[in-house]
Amino acid sequence: QVQVVQSGAEMKKPGASVKVSCKASGYTFANNHIHWVRQAPGQGLEWMGTINPRGGSTNYARNFQGRISMTGDTSSSTIYMELSSLRTEDTAMYYCARLHGSSGGGNLDSWGQGTLVTVSS
Amino acid sequence: SYDLTQPPSVSVSPGQTASISCSGDNLGHKYVGWYQQRPGQSPVLVIFQDTLRPSGVPDRFSGSNSGHTATLTISETQVTDEADYYCQAWDSSTVIFGGGTKLTVL
Numbered sequence A: 001q002v003q004v005v006q007s008g009a010e011m012k013k014p015g016a017s018v019k020v021s022c023k024a025s026g027y028t029f030a031n032n033h034i035h036w037v038r039q040a041p042g043q044g045l046e047w048m049g050t051i052n053p054r055g056g057s058t059n060y061a062r063n064f065q066g067r068i069s070m071t072g073d074t075s076s077s078t079i080y081m082e083l084s085s086l087r088t089e090d091t092a093m094y095y096c097a098r099l100h101g102s103s104g105g106g107n108l109d110s111w112g113q114g115t116l117v118t119v120s121s
Numbered sequence B: 001s002y003d004l005t006q007p008p009s010v011s012v013s014p015g016q017t018a019s020i021s022c023s024g025d026n027l028g029h030k031y032v033g034w035y036q037q038r039p040g041q042s043p044v045l046v047i048f049q050d051t052l053r054p055s056g057v058p059d060r061f062s063g064s065n066s067g068h069t070a071t072l073t074i075s076e077t078q079v080t081d082e083a084d085y086y087c088q089a090w091d092s093s094t095v096i097f098g099g100g101t102k103l104t105v106l
Helices: none
Strands: A003-006 A010-012 A018-025 A034-039 A046-051 A058-060 A068-073 A078-083 A092-100 A107-111 A115-119 B009-012 B018-023 B033-037 B044-047 B061-066 B069-074 B083-091 B094-097 B101-105
Touching (some): A003 A092, A018 A034, A034 A068, A034 B094, A046 A068, A046 A092, A058 A068, B009 B018, B044 B061, B069 B083
Parallel strands (some): B009 B101
Antiparallel strands (some): A003 A018, A034 A092, B018 B069, B033 B083, B083 B094, B083 B101
């Protein structure tokens, strides 16, 4: 069955960078875009961006442009999301999720377990 | 920017029907998905493409979308349905989430 497994919790200082991994299995990795969504404590879901594993093209949310990068490794079916210049407001649970359907109309049908990123001095 | 508006909270008695709305400009022209998020857990897709249920989701969950409003309906609501629910759509190439609705079953 489809599984999406993320790397473990991270604690970072303001100004640092964090890189979170997302390993997919149970389907053909290149066939589905991967999206990243974050959720600050007690808040709603915030879309961060997406990557097409086939070719590596990306589309980032305006709020994160300039300090976010998503990359993929097809040999290990793993996607990486790196967020730089961290601020305390970046403290959140970060999720990766598989897109079911096409960009522009699909939905996120398989979610990782989440990676808690804590930014504190 | 495109916004999706949900009521912050909805309450329902066990066994009754709960309806959660999601409104946006001409939302009926877009496909809407709905996610259930129980406390401490990852979101789970319960409705996609307005009305379709992923395998494993009970048929008590249904969706509709017309005009400016999409609706998630949960019939015969159970205590286990208590969770936060988020609607989701696309605006051009951007994913948009509603602010979420806390469903209380009491």
